[in-house]
Amino acid sequence: IDMTTTSPTLAQRIYQEGAARRLRVLDAPVTGGDSGARAGTLSILVGGDQADFDACLPIFQAMGTNITYFGPAGCGQHAKMANQIMIAGALSGVCEALAYAKAEGLDGNTLLGAVSTGAAGSKQLDFQGKKILAGDFAPGFFMKHFVKDMRLAEEEAENAGLDLNVLQQALSNCQSLIDRGCGDLGTQALIKFYEK
Structure with missing residues (x-):
């Protein structure tokens, strides 16, 4: 799970490289700043495969309160x-x-x-x-x-x-x-x- 803010194009490339190595990859940048991180109220913007998002939802819920799946790899970064x-x-x-x-x-x-x-x-x-x-x-x-x-x-x-x-x-x-x-x-x- 890449939670940095980076290029959507790079997120797609990381996803493809991960898939070639049989890894599951999500791009999941956050919004909410330092106060949201401390309070566990971040908004998390996720791209990748829906099944992987569903499997990782409990992880995201430990960090944020507004967690949204946007679609395929790179879509979290586009958001x-x-x-x-x-x-x-x-x-x-x-x-x-x-x-x-x-x-x-x-x-x-x-x-x-x-x-x-x-x-x-x-x-x-x-x-x-x-x-x-x-x-x-x-x-x-x-x-x-x-x-x-x-x-x-x-x-x-x-x-x-x-x-x-x-x-x-x-x-x-x-x-x-x-x-x-x-x-x-x-x-x-x-x-x-x-x-x-």
């Missing part, structure tokens, strides 16, 4: 790529909104309280918004790992003939922060891209 694309857009939106609010003299905490229960609400707003306003850049997920994942998603999107502009911009912004030495900070450090 993780989609997850990271969603985070890239949502986190970018949170950072841009908070930069705008600050520039216009709004209180960030008041803004979070006002919009978090409406259509703008999201997990990124809830978790990262508070950290950003507190100047807390401790990693729940490292910026350098997020960039690695976004690069994988960009490669897979290009292979599928897609042009994902929001992903590309978020990747560029985060890479510029890594170039400035922010790779070991949490993803919420994306706000630093907007600071003047």
Whole structure:
């Protein structure tokens, strides 16, 4: 069971190599961050053979609460790529909104309280918004790992003939922060891209 986040193409190759050696292989990347890992509430995104998923379900249930089978080898990784694309857009939106609010003299905490229960609400707003306003850049997920994942998603999107502009911009912004030495900070450090 490969629970790292890696290329769906690599996951398919590992599956094929495993099958040639009479091994059963699942790709099962996770979401939920360090807090989900500690609490045993991870979301686990699984690709491979259904029978192998069924056999390993008790293992997954010991680590997570939202366990989903997506299909053949590589599909767990494709689901993780989609997850990271969603985070890239949502986190970018949170950072841009908070930069705008600050520039216009709004209180960030008041803004979070006002919009978090409406259509703008999201997990990124809830978790990262508070950290950003507190100047807390401790990693729940490292910026350098997020960039690695976004690069994988960009490669897979290009292979599928897609042009994902929001992903590309978020990747560029985060890479510029890594170039400035922010790779070991949490993803919420994306706000630093907007600071003047």
